Amino acid sequence: ACSRKNTRNASLHPLWQSPLTIPGGTRQSPINIQWRDSVYDPFLKPLKISYDPTTCLHIWNNGYSFLVEFDDSTDRSIIVGGPLENQYRLKQFHFHWGAINDWGSEHTVDSKFYPAELHLVHWNAVEYPNFEEAVMEGNGLAVIGVFLKLGARHEGLQTLVDALPAVRHKDTVIEFDVFDPSCLIPSCPDYWTYAGSLTTPPLTESVTWIIKKKPIEVDEDQLEAFRTLLFTSDGEEERRMVDNFRPLQPLMNRTVRSSFH
Numbered sequence: 001a002c003s004r005k006n007t008r009n010a011s012l013h014p015l016w017q018s019p020l021t022i023p024g025g026t027r028q029s030p031i032n033i034q035w036r037d038s039v040y041d042p043f044l045k046p047l048k049i050s051y052d053p054t055t056c057l058h059i060w061n062n063g064y065s066f067l068v069e070f071d072d073s074t075d076r077s078i079i080v081g082g083p084l085e086n087q088y089r090l091k092q093f094h095f096h097w098g099a100i101n102d103w104g105s106e107h108t109v110d111s112k113f114y115p116a117e118l119h120l121v122h123w124n125a126v127e128y129p130n131f132e133e134a135v136m137e138g139n140g141l142a143v144i145g146v147f148l149k150l151g152a153r154h155e156g157l158q159t160l161v162d163a164l165p166a167v168r169h170k171d172t173v174i175e176f177d178v179f180d181p182s183c184l185i186p187s188c189p190d191y192w193t194y195a196g197s198l199t200t201p202p203l204t205e206s207v208t209w210i211i212k213k214k215p216i217e218v219d220e221d222q223l224e225a226f227r228t229l230l231f232t233s234d235g236e237e238e239r240r241m242v243d244n245f246r247p248l249q250p251l252m253n254r255t256v257r258s259s260f261h
């Protein structure tokens, strides 16, 4: 009897058709953050965030998520302190979310999923000439992760939500010229931090993750608006942009530190 060739490669993630695990990867993301296993580090500084809202450029749908990109040609929107040795420049922020509210975040806390997760992506402009170079270096990137939970409507997020219909299809972009992303970051200073990777290709192990302990609240309509976006370009058969999160990766030989007791 002929054996049916196993055409479904179980190690390939449907969304990216890329390996789920990077061969030799020892610091992949996302991970589950087990609160009781995180280690309080009294030497962690407060994270200092200073964004200039006029550095905002545009919103676009890149086929994985929707991104708000910033002018990173100067040090006008930066973060410093926290676990970071250098100052890092804001390049873009984007989100990951689920088809339903039971899941959607990339990181989990004590195995709990949130319905969505915000990533603010910064690069080490002190040591590297541009983002593309920094992506390849162990201390090249710093990403702030913020969990979204179902609750009250978020007025700051609403200005983004109102722009989403204009970027419904992959590779569509609209100008977005003033936005202050610090309105999306909880005022509580508490965070976890660990050494990890990008969660979409090229999956490079170049990210210092800073995961805020407190979530922000958004309402059902705002989450539903995310789910009206498409993975597909105009004219292709429509596939709704949902479940754009990577599966959890092994912690391996890593410790998650907390900035709080």
Ligand SMILES: CCOC(=O)CCc1ccc(S(N)(=O)=O)cc1
Pocket: 119, 121, 131, 132, 135, 143, 197, 198, 199, 200, 201, 202
């Ligand atoms: C130089 C090409 O590299 C890129 O464009 C990487 C973009 C990229 C930035 C951030 C993330 S995340 N989800 O880990 O915050 C994934 C991918």
Ligand SMILES: [Zn+2]
Pocket: 094, 095, 096, 119, 199
């Ligand atoms: Zn991300």
